[in-house]
Amino acid sequence: MIRPWLPLTAANLADVPGALGVFEISDPSGVIAIEYAGGHSSFGLRGRLERWLDERPGLSFRYERTNSYLSRYRELVRAFENEHGEPPEQPNRTDQRLEGDR
Amino acid sequence: MSLPVTDVQRDLIDLVRRFVSTEIVPLEFELDPDESELSAPVLERLTTKTKQMGLYNIDVPEEFGGAGLDTVTRTLLAMEMSQHRAGLYAPCYAAFGQPDMGQLYDGTDEQKERYLYPVLRAEKKSFFALTEPSGGSDPARAIQTRAKRDGSDWIINGNKTFISGADTADFGLVFARTGDQESGRSGITCFIVDADTPGFTVRRVIHTLRSGHCPTELTFEDVRVPAAAVLGEVGQGFALATERLTKNRIPYAAGCLGVAMKAHRMAVEYAGTRSVFGSTLAEHEGIQWMLVDNEIDLRSATLITLDAAERADSGQPFRTEVALAKIVATEAAGRVVDRAIQIHGGYGVTKDLPLERWYRELRIRRIGEGSTETQKMIVSRDLLRGRYRGLLDR
Ligand SMILES: Cc1cc2nc3c(=O)[nH]c(=O)nc-3n(C[C@H](O)[C@H](O)[C@H](O)COP(=O)(O)OP(=O)(O)OC[C@H]3O[C@@H](n4cnc5c(N)ncnc54)[C@H](O)[C@@H]3O)c2cc1C
Numbered sequence: 264m265i266r267p268w269l270p271l272t273a274a275n276l277a278d279v280p281g282a283l284g285v286f287e288i289s290d291p292s293g294v295i296a297i298e299y300a301g302g303h304s305s306f307g308l309r310g311r312l313e314r315w316l317d318e319r320p321g322l323s324f325r326y327e328r329t330n331s332y333l334s335r336y337r338e339l340v341r342a343f344e345n346e347h348g349e350p351p352e353q354p355n356r357t358d359q360r361l362e363g364d365r
Numbered sequence: 366m367s368l369p370v371t372d373v374q375r376d377l378i379d380l381v382r383r384f385v386s387t388e389i390v391p392l393e394f395e396l397d398p399d400e401s402e403l404s405a406p407v408l409e410r411l412t413t414k415t416k417q418m419g420l421y422n423i424d425v426p427e428e429f430g431g432a433g434l435d436t437v438t439r440t441l442l443a444m445e446m447s448q449h450r451a452g453l454y455a456p457c458y459a460a461f462g463q464p465d466m467g468q469l470y471d472g473t474d475e476q477k478e479r480y481l482y483p484v485l486r487a488e489k490k491s492f493f494a495l496t497e498p499s500g501g502s503d504p505a506r507a508i509q510t511r512a513k514r515d516g517s518d519w520i521i522n523g524n525k526t527f528i529s530g531a532d533t534a535d536f537g538l539v540f541a542r543t544g545d546q547e548s549g550r551s552g553i554t555c556f557i558v559d560a561d562t563p564g565f566t567v568r569r570v571i572h573t574l575r576s577g578h579c580p581t582e583l584t585f586e587d588v589r590v591p592a593a594a595v596l597g598e599v600g601q602g603f604a605l606a607t608e609r610l611t612k613n614r615i616p617y618a619a620g621c622l623g624v625a626m627k628a629h630r631m632a633v634e635y636a637g638t639r640s641v642f643g644s645t646l647a648e649h650e651g652i653q654w655m656l657v658d659n660e661i662d663l664r665s666a667t668l669i670t671l672d673a674a675e676r677a678d679s680g681q682p683f684r685t686e687v688a689l690a691k692i693v694a695t696e697a698a699g700r701v702v703d704r705a706i707q708i709h710g711g712y713g714v715t716k717d718l719p720l721e722r723w724y725r726e727l728r729i730r731r732i733g734e735g736s737t738e739t740q741k742m743i744v745s746r747d748l749l750r751g752r753y754r755g756l757l758d759r
Pocket residue numbers: 493494495496499500501502503526527528529530573575580729732733734735736737738739742
């Protein structure tokens with residue numbers, strides 16, 4: 264992803280589009296979650312990112328708009344696994360496949 | 366040509382139709398509209414049912430523990446299995462078994478133990494690597510990936526592109542040139558390559574219209590495989606690839622028709638309820654004609670596809686019939702879904718309905734598994750060389 268990291272604040276989220284895409288969440292230890300805003304998400308990337316607002320302080324985010332959100336999401340997770348030997352922590356959700364994307 | 370549906374086939378069609386409507390469609394209300402996979406527990410629940418139905422591993426011959434269906438029955442069921450949102454590329458999310466890796470039926474006992482049976486038990490995943498950056502339509506000439514002997518081993522070097530599923534696979538069938546570049550089809554050999562072999566890299570994912578699944582680019586740098594990795598005979602890899610590809614094109618064509626049948630039914634229902642200019646859409650001639658065109662496309666493509674299946678079952682050559690079915694089914698299905706979208710207006714292109722996904726994915730079907738143009742070459746070659754026998758001559 265080439266977009267810069269931004270602090271996860273309500274003001275920064277206001278500028279995020281309600282579009283399909285993928286995003287990463289980080290804390291000072293590094294990337295902790297990779298997710299996508301898919302065809303069911305209300306308000307797309309902005310809606311999905313808003314779920315993280317009250318998760319814990321000190322989080323940052325970056326995102327990418329893409330219609331190929333599923334293949335891009337799987338690519339990012341796999342790249343993370345290749346680099347770190349395990350998937351990201353994903354503290355805020357269960358299997359996105361099971362819960363749909365609402 | 367008749368449309369032969371026996372009582373047994375009718376029962377099987379009803380069984381699969383019920384499975385799609387009660388087991389698959391409800392899942393899709395929850396899943397992302399582009400999803401192609403189910404979580405392991407959900408898939409296991411479904412495969413338990415297809416095993417009870419005797420239809421697990423639907424493409425596999427009985428001697429390998431599969432359903433052992435004839436091609437006509439398989440084709441009729443393919444038309445049912447694809448009638449849901451993910452149905453084109455992930456019919457019933459593989460609850461009826463993984464896609465056929467039939468080349469492995471020709472393997473040695475050791476190859477079957479190590480690769481075929483684990484695939485049939487859904488313990489291993491595979492990829493099929495024929496296409497290269499130099500072109501996919503004419504692989505016999507285009508393949509530049511080379512395999513050279515080194516003692517009893519082989520060393521593979523080269524690149525492949527558009528290879529589906531290699532990023533999650535355990536092994537793949539890799540077609541490499543073992544003769545010189547002018548050797549054409551007789552210079553190509555099929556190797557089984559484990560994904561953890563040093564020198565094998567999945568270089569990148571290629572994002573396409575199909576978001577749920579993706580092809581990849583592969584690199585082979587001094588990939589060393591033993592002589593036991595050769596599948597079939599040295600120099601016979603091309604025949605191994607094309608023989609299976611030809612037969613697989615029949616259910617492939619049928620899957621397109623299943624999706625189109627569902628889209629057509631949606632269009633008929635919607636046209637009967639949506640009001641415009643004081644009457645339903647269905648009362649306007651412009652819409653009626655679109656529905657009739659859908660009907661013509663579907664009926665003609667279905668008959669041509671079943672004819673190819675019948676021909677394959679008869680033991681006679683069926684290459685021309687399959688090529689015709691592949692062309693007609695993929696092109697007709699694209700037109701039908703396009704018209705269904707038009708009839709649904711704005712809703713047709715939303716992710717609330719499956720039509721937009723079918724529209725995107727059907728576009729790929731005119732290119733993959735032998736493009737429309739290469740299928741036309743097959744038919745014209747047979748026509749012009751006098752090998753082809755028309756319907757009434759047979
Ligand atoms: C999503 C996706 C998944 C795929 N998965 C796999 C896979 O798993 N394994 C694999 O091996 N390959 C795979 N492919 C590759 C696919 O088989 C090739 O894309 C296809 O064979 C066409 O090859 P090409 O793209 O190199 O086009 P080219 O061969 O470069 O052809 C370009 C265009 O010219 C047309 N053309 C070719 N010859 C003629 C002619 N004589 N006259 C007129 N027109 C002609 C073709 O039909 C095509 O439209 C996949 C492709 C896609 C898009």
